Amino acid sequence: MKASSPQDGPAPLAPSAGNPPAARRGTAARTRALLLDSARRRFAHDGYAATTVRDIADDAGVNVALINRYFQSKEGLFEACLKTVIDELVHEAGEVADLEQIPEIISGHTAGVLASDGPKDALLLLLRSSGDERTEKLRTGLLRTFSERLASAAGWRPDAPDSEQLLLRAQLVLSVAFGITVLRASRSLEPLASATEQDLGGPLTDVVDALLSGRRP
Amino acid sequence: MKASSPQDGPAPLAPSAGNPPAARRGTAARTRALLLDSARRRFAHDGYAATTVRDIADDAGVNVALINRYFQSKEGLFEACLKTVIDELVHEAGEVADLEQIPEIISGHTAGVLASDGPKDALLLLLRSSGDERTEKLRTGLLRTFSERLASAAGWRPDAPDSEQLLLRAQLVLSVAFGITVLRASRSLEPLASATEQDLGGPLTDVVDALLSGRRP
């Protein structure tokens, strides 16, 4: 169905081929983490349906059955990935205090979509759906939180008269972030595909200003 | 996997089971079109891997085997959908002459992502991948064309000194369009989910101006 490519780039956690068979006691947490990591990559890049639990287990270098042991099901594993990502992003959202930080955050998240040095595919994973309702709610909850946070940084208050409009604008800022994410995910559209954080900084600042600063003509 | 509902809306000449051979004359094109239409919807909304050829055939009200007859394979059907969409968009891109048209085009395409009155899911389908290389190239080709067209409307010339920067900015405009598309696809993030073309007009104009007008501070 699809090329089951081996990890591209140095996988920080994956056991290198010639590893000792691994100790048997107290390794559960590590195995779990290994699986979570591989799953996150696969799900983000290939989508839920196109990803095979065997792909994930192979990437992680462990037996498939362990996915069910630690996460009950493929769906459970996906949910665990989503929660991880959401935790990261909620934490990050909490720190946003100021409009000026936003471009940086966006470029930080979008510039690394396909990088292998650590999980930078958070936004991409957020766009992947398993069709399950529970995960759908988790996702929507985060998006709501996140857009309100952005709007807040621009002075938004839930009960203000133009509340809706400002929130919509904040969601357009989010849109830019996700748009860049999906376009970069295909690796092939230059110059966007290999733009650095610096390259993106200027244009993103313009966009955020245009949408949220209130200094509109 | 999910309820495979028959077409809701009047199926224009869905071939009734006992069609006399005489009536079958010239129905091929129609059948092909029916399949193409259902496929486009399914692929766009559910993604390639999560869509079943049976879903598509049922939606179209025809026999599954006809998919292979007319399109060789699921992959072939997907490619056909993609080509249809690309043709539409290339045509549309050809008409863009002026920066001012852009917001309208974007809102037109994004406002109707989930509407049922005709195929407005062009952008969404463009983001769906089957993992096949051929379709990957088709997609990238279109994106390139499209972003160059946008850039041109802003005065871009391939050999100008700031050529790359302007193209990048055009691609960020594209990003907004795709970003809105994916966020709206989940139907649940208000107010974006139910924003009308009018609602989007203002903010989008701001963004396009900010990215492409050259009137930057």
Added chain:
Amino acid sequence: MKASSPQDGPAPLAPSAGNPPAARRGTAARTRALLLDSARRRFAHDGYAATTVRDIADDAGVNVALINRYFQSKEGLFEACLKTVIDELVHEAGEVADLEQIPEIISGHTAGVLASDGPKDALLLLLRSSGDERTEKLRTGLLRTFSERLASAAGWRPDAPDSEQLLLRAQLVLSVAFGITVLRASRSLEPLASATEQDLGGPLTDVVDALLSGRRP
């Protein structure tokens, strides 16, 4: 897990090894019947959990996937078997008018448990459980009907004073039938294992008399 023995004895419906690949149109009913027949045998003899859908399909000489096509699931196939058996027995119960017929009916059903000439494993199948509630209810319903029918033949009326006692006695008659069935199922306890209907007739008449005739000392 267990020897997947080919059908023992001439299988009335199974396609003999060298059959023509079978016509493709209008054969659904036959295939369904083939599966139902094999399933009934397997489920009755090996039990639900120990039977593999592959065993069944192989016995029937058809592809495994057809089980899901025609019966949705292994469970569905089991339920279909159970219903078949219940229909047969309910019909038969309807004909019981007289205490004297009972020994014959019992010996008829128990003498052939392992015979290959047609499905005589009805009682055995009735004892097999899949753990599903729906089938559990079907089974209990039949047992109730059947024991009331037997009791009726002995003059039972739901509202009589000794109603319960007579019903209990009727259920003990049923018990004999099922007891013989399970003991014969292991094929190895002589002389019971190869007793003929004639051999069983006398003793069964004694039992039925003792339990139901009212000519008790």
Added chain:
Amino acid sequence: MKASSPQDGPAPLAPSAGNPPAARRGTAARTRALLLDSARRRFAHDGYAATTVRDIADDAGVNVALINRYFQSKEGLFEACLKTVIDELVHEAGEVADLEQIPEIISGHTAGVLASDGPKDALLLLLRSSGDERTEKLRTGLLRTFSERLASAAGWRPDAPDSEQLLLRAQLVLSVAFGITVLRASRSLEPLASATEQDLGGPLTDVVDALLSGRRP
């Protein structure tokens, strides 16, 4: 497959997780017994194939691996259960000296099939098969012994002229016992399901008389 409930009732000395090595002395026999007990219940009620070694271990409150340690395999554990049951029954059979004792013995064994106060599921377990030949032989051996014992109480001698007929009649007595057992196992057929030993006494005496007393018309 089904809720694997921990022991209900006080687990006599279930080894607490952090048992000091010193306390482990001599616990082997106890652990073995715990497993044997849980296994017997599970196998009897759910059947061999439907029972999971994990179910058993959980019921017993010990680690699954111990099953293989003490009994080599699931099959081995089953055989051990069977042997236990056979020992009990052989012992009991030895005591039968008189026809009049038989009804009581049967009602004693069948009335308690599903009781939780000690292992009264002996007959039920005897009907469960693992498909293994060895256990099959154990089972048949016991049934033979048992039916000969019953017959003996009725004056049976191996070389008498009507030897076969009397043995057959004894096996029908056995059939009643097993029949009641299987019908009661499903708990749902009233009044049989909740009949007491007293309730069964009368009818069983009639049956045994009818089959074995020789006072036949």
Added chain:
DNA sequence: TATGAATGAGAATTCATTCAT
């Protein structure tokens, strides 16, 4: 042209068993 029937490959999941503490 169209369709019902059949197929084989592959998917997720379960389970008995073994290994290393």
Added chain:
DNA sequence: GATGAATGAATTCTCATTCAT
């Protein structure tokens, strides 16, 4: 003695595809 961890084989089910009518 006991346990947590890991494994590989098997099982049910799904799905794209092909055949024969």
